[in-house]
Amino acid sequence: MNLLQAGVNLIYIRDILGHVSIQTTEVCARADSKQKREALEKAYVDILPETDRKKSWENVQSLLGWLKKLNK
Numbered sequence: 001m002n003l004l005q006a007g008v009n010l011i012y013i014r015d016i017l018g019h020v021s022i023q024t025t026e027v028c029a030r031a032d033s034k035q036k037r038e039a040l041e042k043a044y045v046d047i048l049p050e051t052d053r054k055k056s057w058e059n060v061q062s063l064l065g066w067l068k069k070l071n072k
Contacts, residue, residue, distance in 0.1 A: 001030075001032060005034075010026065010029060
């Protein structure tokens with residue numbers, strides 16, 4: 001995982017580990033939560049401007065009440 005996170009190509013990691021098949025290396029190279037978050041952030045498209053984003057959910061009192069109940 002450290003090599004993959006450092007940007008090393010999966011083919012090179014396969015060779016370092018001595019795997020015959022890239023599929024074997026892929027099993028070992030599961031994306032961690034940081035990589036998943038970064039991938040989602042790169043693919044994310046802003047639908048609402050920054051100023052509207054906060055207002056879109058904070059003014060929904062029923063949602064806020066429901067979320068507060070989850071914390072109890």
